[in-house]
Amino acid sequence: MASTISAVYDVVGIGVGPSNLSVAALLDGIPELSAAFFERNDAFAWHPGLLFRDARLQTSFLKDLVTFADPVNPHSFVNFLHSKQRLHQFINADFDKITRAEFIEYMTWVATRLPNLKFSHDVREIRFHNDMFVARIDPNIEVYSKHVILGVGRRPYVPPCARPHLGDAVFHASEFLARAPRSRPASVTIVGGGQSAAEIFLYCIRNIDSGLKQLTWVTKRDNFSPLDDSPFTNEYFTPLYSKYFFELEADKRIALLNAQKLASDGISASTLREIYQEIYRVKFIEGRALDLRLLVDHELTALDRAGFKWAASICDTTTGERSSVLSDQVVLATGYETVVPRQIEGIRHLFELEREQLRLKHDFSASWRVPCRSRLYLQNAGRRSHGIADPNLSLLAWRSATIINSLLGREHFVVPQNEHLIERNAPQQTRQPMEQIA
Numbered sequence: 001m002a003s004t005i006s007a008v009y010d011v012v013g014i015g016v017g018p019s020n021l022s023v024a025a026l027l028d029g030i031p032e033l034s035a036a037f038f039e040r041n042d043a044f045a046w047h048p049g050l051l052f053r054d055a056r057l058q059t060s061f062l063k064d065l066v067t068f069a070d071p072v073n074p075h076s077f078v079n080f081l082h083s084k085q086r087l088h089q090f091i092n093a094d095f096d097k098i099t100r101a102e103f104i105e106y107m108t109w110v111a112t113r114l115p116n117l118k119f120s121h122d123v124r125e126i127r128f129h130n131d132m133f134v135a136r137i138d139p140n141i142e143v144y145s146k147h148v149i150l151g152v153g154r155r156p157y158v159p160p161c162a163r164p165h166l167g168d169a170v171f172h173a174s175e176f177l178a179r180a181p182r183s184r185p186a187s188v189t190i191v192g193g194g195q196s197a198a199e200i201f202l203y204c205i206r207n208i209d210s211g212l213k214q215l216t217w218v219t220k221r222d223n224f225s226p227l228d229d230s231p232f233t234n235e236y237f238t239p240l241y242s243k244y245f246f247e248l249e250a251d252k253r254i255a256l257l258n259a260q261k262l263a264s265d266g267i268s269a270s271t272l273r274e275i276y277q278e279i280y281r282v283k284f285i286e287g288r289a290l291d292l293r294l295l296v297d298h299e300l301t302a303l304d305r306a307g308f309k310w311a312a313s314i315c316d317t318t319t320g321e322r323s324s325v326l327s328d329q330v331v332l333a334t335g336y337e338t339v340v341p342r343q344i345e346g347i348r349h350l351f352e353l354e355r356e357q358l359r360l361k362h363d364f365s366a367s368w369r370v371p372c373r374s375r376l377y378l379q380n381a382g383r384r385s386h387g388i389a390d391p392n393l394s395l396l397a398w399r400s401a402t403i404i405n406s407l408l409g410r411e412h413f414v415v416p417q418n419e420h421l422i423e424r425n426a427p428q429q430t431r432q433p434m435e436q437i438a
């Protein structure tokens with residue numbers, strides 16, 4: 001059956017995670033731009049496979065969808081609390097960090113207030129035709145748009161040796177809650193050294209009564225290292241630092257990202273404390289028969305079937321010594337990677353690349369090989385260009401405001417111009433000037 005051209009928009013958003021939900025919320029007060037946002041899920045969701053009951057946000061609740069761009073916006077977390085008549089109780093509860101469950105309730109509340117979000121719409125392909133983007137969407141729709149904002153998230157990273165074995169017993173952390181609780185394994189190996197690995201470890205050790213006898217946690221890192229969210233490190237999560245970072249040469253940016261890793265990928269200090277205390281309780285107070293191994297400086301190098309179990313070959317990164325861990329289940333908490341989404345494979349050649357990724361401009365639009373007035377904006381794909389904060393919530397509202405200002409060709413949202421508290425060498429020349437777009 002031929003596709004139906006259902007509409008023509010100024011801007012179409014692909015994916016409704018926090019990134020595009022933030023743009024949609026900020027666009028809500030700007031009627032001059034016609035917009036629609038398409039999401040493949042049938043309702044708003046945020047990493048459901050890792051939504052543990054007590055999982056906490058790693059950022060302040062003020063870093064919501066809108067506040068840092070527009071503090072009086074009605075789609076703020078504070079207005080959500082006010083509307084639910086629990087603002088006083090929220091403050092009285094004095095949370096250090098709020099639960100991810102409450103933040104999801106907030107984002108779902110915002111999603112239900114926005115008329116232009118279209119769920120159960122999977123965007124299959126984006127083409128470019130007659131100066132317009134054409135999005136082919138299941139079920140059987142085509143929409144035309146002058147601009148597109150891709151907000152499809154990052155792809156779970158699976159080490160090559162594990163890829164042929166993905167399934168019920170070997171899977172990425174993003175699927176944990178969909179798979180693990182059903183299977184009640186006697187032995188589990190967790191690979192990875194970040195927050196997701198830590199939360200999965202905590203879940204497993206707290207559910208020891210489910211029959212768990214052996215729990216192994218393997219990381220390449222040299223320790224189970226804390227997230228650095230101290231004040232001067234948090235300067236990396238500001239618009240001005242992002243602008244500074246953007247002006248640097250590519251090699252310097254990559255070096256900085258490696259040096260700053262724990263500012264984003266470390267484990268919350270509270271989670272580390274809970275894990276340590278659980279281990280203490282299980283080992284020393286309860287004296288449970290749990291074979292517990294915490295292996296740092298070890299890398300997963302191969303994965304093979306061994307009867308009904310899986311043999312994870314691990315290599316000591318200091319000595320080169322190899323050993324093997326047998327378990328029923330292997331959970332790969334190995335992070336996420338930025339890739340060019342397959343939906344734009346057909347138009348990728350129209351844009352400049354930098355190290356296999358689309359080169360982004362200041363305003364988060366991809367850089368065309370030949371000048372063009374339409375824009376393809378990429379959310380959550382600018383870690384290498386805009387800095388370590390890009391995949392997180394911290395600069396979400398600012399990034400959305402930057403994109404909307406670019407769409408409008410004027411500074412509708414005032415972006416902060418305050419001073420750095422830290423002096424850094426200013427780059428000699430800008431790589432690309434901020435463009436005003438008509």
Ligand SMILES: Cc1cc2nc3c(=O)[nH]c(=O)nc-3n(C[C@H](O)[C@H](O)[C@H](O)COP(=O)(O)OP(=O)(O)OC[C@H]3O[C@@H](n4cnc5c(N)ncnc54)[C@H](O)[C@@H]3O)c2cc1C
Binds near residue numbers: 017018045058394
């Ligand atoms: C478990 C976890 C906890 C986190 N906690 C924090 C935190 O506390 N603080 C913080 O700052 N950061 C946190 N982050 C990082 C950051 O907030 C998330 O990565 C965030 O989800 C990024 O939002 P996004 O909208 O870019 O991508 P996603 O949340 O991945 O959303 C992308 C959306 O696009 C949809 N989609 C994909 N392809 C298509 C298609 N073809 N058609 C239609 N829809 C499509 C997907 O279904 C999805 O809904 C966390 C990350 C994880 C994994």
